[in-house]
Amino acid sequence: MEHTSNADLRAEADTVLARLVGDPTGTARLREDQWRAIEALVAERRRALVVQRTGWGKSAVYFVATSLLRARGSGPTVIVSPLLALMRNQVDAAARAGIHARTINSSNTEEWDAVQAEITAGEVDVLLVSPERLNNPDFRDQVLPELAAATGLLVVDEAHCISDWGHDFRPDYRRLRTMLTDLPQGVPVLATTATANARVTADVAEQLGTGGTSDALVLRGPLDRDSLSLGVLQLPDAAHRMAWLADHLDELPGSGIIYTLTVAAAEEVTAFLRHRGHTVSSYTGKTENADRQQAEDDLLGNKVKALVATSALGMGFDKPDLGFVVHLGSPSSPIAYYQQVGRAGRGVEHAEVLLLPGKEDEAIWEYFASLAFPSEELVRRTLDVLTRADRPVSLPALEPLVELRRSRLETMLKVLDVDGAVRRVKGGWVATGQPWTYEAERYDWVARQRRTEQQAMREYAATSGCRMEFLQRQLDDEGAKPCGRCDNCAGARFAVDTSTVALDAARVDLARAGVEVEPRRMWPTGLPAIGIDLKGRIPAGEQATSGRALGRLSDIGWGNRLRPMLASQAPDGPVPDEVANAVVGVLADWAKGPGGWASGAADAPARPVGVVTVASRTRPALIASLGARIAEIGRLPLLGSVDYAVDSPPVPRSNSAQRLKALDGALTVPPALAAALAEAGGPVLLVDDFTETGWTLAVVARMLRRAGAEEVLPLVLGIQG
Template structure:
């Protein structure tokens, strides 16, 4: 067969598969789709496809898979970052007759069946998460056999590979090692909708590695303009006015959509307010149960809810072609991340509305998330020094290095990718390889993050075309004014806010009271640090359920508290406004037995604040103020926010109730902030042992 004839035959077979995939006999390829398919199937090349959301990147790898399988190739391994993406891709594959299965954290009960199907060659596409690549059993038992049989490797959302991508993830960096193992004849495809030139160059370099160099990478970039999107920015003075606008105009937005927030607390609080005012919405966050997430996704796709109020947990890969709107309460930290999220809307419709309502608190939230993923040199060296040849579990390591579980897990991923540690059956070991903190690299990344944040502010403030701005942020040379956004065509959204909505939003934000759950178990490993505490906390030593005025991340009182506890703000007595809010919390507590006295924590950072709060509560509640606990030997050692065992060791026996006359009955224990809850736990134990029948903790702020 001549090359032209072979290309024609491949095109005919590919077109037939495409039409089966989309369910339309008149379907044709978009510009670049067949070019990518031909490079993978006929040329067995490595390719990077950078195309806007909705262009049809999944069609490329599903059609290529079908053709490669017809030629006798093994299964495609598709690395996919989110469970929502996996569910959508499996459903899409079934329409084209592609047999797709997944291995992820939610379907462990199916893994045996999936592996048996792979052994029988009954799988066309295996979807795996990047985290799965470092599971010891998968990496050592299944992955080598897969690499030998693999027909094609696909890396979806490939910007995650790059340090410079807006959603860089440590687990994705392991893909460089997997790509390097691919034989030259195995095609490799990377896809993304959000990559600027710097990210493209980085991903191209990584695609080109391999035993024979991998060959030249074919990059197919298309225009990123989304003609269906009508962009706008509405700047309002505060959270109350943003929520009031949403209450006033949610029903005016077309169809169903997504309301993005920057924090879990904001998503939950906003969804609650909207439901209370009669709107069909659901919250969707990283803390939402996986089954509930799947249910919520289905409800949105079937238009059974007006919106999902979501964090970035609902992002890459969520597929609802007719999504009518995307609205942001607070801005993402970069135009590229914003483009990725708004790209969920208008994929298969002529029009969709996209509106950003930025908040004054956005920059503080950006700063937190920008620094949270950066490894700290001292902590990293501490972890490496604690590991040897014998596996150490994460909980055991946590008790050895004084780093909380979540940041420890992230740090271990980074060190694993860097080759300093390795996850094995039973835990973590040191590889013995030298490790040097790459300060220059992390400073470059931090600088890039700051530049992205400045660019997001520019997007909010620009008087030019907003779609053109987003395209230029992605180095799209085809960028021209869209003619549809608020700057091109005038504000398309209403700006008035109803009086009733304003009152409802203000009432919601003024809501007070968050439960402080008491600790019931001493932390693992505390006994190794000289603390005579292990297992369950004795009932007679426990604190009762407590209350805080609000979380620091809350939309309402959280803003006031963030200002109060900001660095550099001097200590001062509590304001009448805050004291009044605290009294409202106490009035609505609903305790089984009213406290008989008030005692204060001995605060080194806010002594005036805590003392005035405790005395104020006592005076208003007509309760005796019996004083503050005493600091022993200088008080707590160590820093707040550490690992539980170390935190407890620094607090143990550091508070004394000596000299305080404790009456019979519950005691209200007052503090400024609650973080790990170990301070309150140890203080409550001291009060219980001094005669208090129960201890009810109360604080202004609950962190996290």
């Protein structure tokens, strides 16, 4: 029952809500669960965790609470938010309620000083910051302490990111523990998420108690979304899935999102659907900020039927009338899937949610799983390097000394920073000397949990039971029950048929071969520190030219055919005829295309005078046969192979500097090949199985050019990326 003393506060809260939602009649009312959260924050000054379905109205809670707290003399609300899309939406929403909101993130650095001045002057009601800001040394050491002292309400949006048990753990969020500890007594905290199972909920609630405060209030509601109709379409291959989209996209209500698992797939699907007459745009992690904002605006304004997106368009995008979400490929976690489909149907009575799983999904899951927290040996090695250094070590300088790619290295350092073992300062990273324990059991548990989630997604696609109930149970929703709307409860609403025209077009599109391979032009930083005397720009006379690959290993066209052939455990054998013929087609297009040797362009290279292969420890038959087929069809001499030196160790799948260290002295140009190059006196085709970083091609091209090749034109089957 509502406390009588809070009746006036409730009426004031409803008035703010009416302004927020644009209700001129003033009749809008908070639901009881929303009011309970606001009452806890404003009247009781508690810490609260709200776990509620997408579209429940979590933003209304913190904006109404902000207005009430500011009216009572509290400092500004600080909202830690993961995505720029959310920030832009939230600033606009706040303005409707008379709340002045500002943001500090990577896209508005030129405004930071002005924002800080407005905060100091008391003109800012809400400050939205990205979690990455919390780990920036200047922000952490200079802005954050003052902000913590002045904050009237701290909001942690998408709070499952705090927990490494969650599906989208982000180390930057862990910095919030420090801010929570430093908050003055009585400052309320609100954490919100739509995607937390019981384990994540308990973990986040425990972290909210940092600093010795009383237990957090946990408000957890049912997660059923009565506007969503879930369905799964089992189609035989990528061509059928793309054709189905082309045939049925216009049948889906309103505008929506088509999710893919990789950037390459998003770009492929976007191009195909455009060719079939659909108005769509792509949205990935590689999309420039300005283009992202334009794509968001186009979807919000229903100027496109769909955005074809990776998970880069996830948390925070708010379009209440989003009519559908289609997944072309299955996410690896039912919790992540629930998060993404929750974008749909927030302000409409009915929205369609469809999953079109693919055979390539498992390989993509395996790749992302390989990016987990590094082994204890690598962590200890990193700590040792930092301990022995007499000054801060920058990420580029540290990378050559540790066998980790930069993105994994940076993530690991952020975790160690929060754990107190290292500290990010101006100029780089330093070791603190504090003892640190490698939580092997915890990391193993997280890895097992990921495998359990993958199995759950297989079961979701195959279940004959209610799909919404399945997802709710995965999120430990005690109110889970059959929804009566999904394809298993109410019958399938979409046939799996595809037109011959669309299917043929999809097959042609997916069979289209040829991807440009950009050459390396700069040596990575830090090579002299590991004994390799190379730095700066690779001399033009030692570079490879732009090359070609048959396809990307992450795409749904040639990638689906190349991945099994190039997998680490795949048997070796001669190149299949289908692949060899496609490579010949790529060569023909390359020769005639812009800058090709048969294009007639003034700056085009001369026609290749021979073929050189790169020796392979794992696929010698494949590479040898591919080189021989290209030489035979192109009527070119097979000049020889760049070989591995005797007893040279395998090249690790590590960062650029470590790869180059392993390659240094590992490859040789045999005398017979050197003589053949000198005698041929022209450009050569360099044939390898696949390229991931481009460094093997760069090193071999340098060797061949020093041995007399005028140009080196790389040709590989697959490119990772």
